[in-house]
Amino acid sequence: MLHCPYGTQPFTPTLRLLVSCFFQETHETLLSAYNPNDPVELEQLLRQHCLMPEPRETFRHRQARFEFLELALADPDTDFDDVWDIDEEKDGFDIYEYPSWPKGWQSINNSRGLFELYLATARDVWRDDLIRANLPSLATCREIPARDRGGYDWLFSVDNPQSWKEVFGHASTPQEPYTQGPVFHEGRLKLHLEGSLNLLRCLPSSWPASDPLTHCTFDVSIEEISEMEMHGTDFSGRVKVCLTPLKPGYHLRLEIGFDCVIECVALHVSLCGVQGFRSAK
Incomplete structure (x- = not known):
């Protein structure tokens, strides 16, 4: 009520x-x-x-x-x-x-x-x-068939993937990035993530040598949340993200560390503060 x-x-x-x-x-x-x-x-x-x-x-x-x-x-x-x-x-x-x-x-x-x-x-x-x-409820989103859900290669499904491409220029994605925990402020959820990138390690000898970026840091901003549930004890650790586009909006599931889960339905999910490095920061 x-x-x-x-x-x-x-x-x-x-x-x-x-x-x-x-x-x-x-x-x-x-x-x-x-x-x-x-x-x-x-x-x-x-x-x-x-x-x-x-x-x-x-x-x-x-x-x-x-x-x-x-x-x-x-x-x-x-x-x-x-x-x-x-x-x-x-x-x-x-x-x-x-x-x-x-x-x-x-x-x-x-x-x-x-x-x-x-x-x-x-x-x-x-x-x-x-x-x-009028976004769907969490209960409705959980009933979406598995074949229609988002995958873990989620970075290019959000509102501003260009911020990622401007730094890396190709479809590299982080391997279970790490977070120190989410920050809630005025109805927004923000996570700072960092991790190593999925890159092609074995190159043919005839290919020219390259020095690609190997690590990244970036922020995920979740805004205009309509419904959210979270449970667990320590919200720091490795993060798995499943993002399902709802058109409009997103169903987002974050699995953090050993036992923490944040699940929400939100109107906007975006990337910001994207940086790349050639070694672990």
């Missing part, structure tokens, strides 16, 4: 929640600069205020808000003007006299149109979040 960002209650989106920034006194001066009845200014207002990430909010909350609004717009009986209504008997004034209502704003001429633009803008602003929220 998805809980509210600031509590343990179930997260239940409402139309008023979607435009809650309209009713916050701290935003009153900023919002007064916009005309909510001008489509261009309204889109800027939505992008810069309503659709910006909230503290403690996750991509799952944004998915819930988006899907709620989709259903509301698909229902011809939804009263979008009701979002501006205040209980006059209780509050004693209408919405346009509300203390935090932006100065200079009169009335919203087309409430449905406002929320239609909200949905279209959210589809653009929250694009990665919505894709990430």
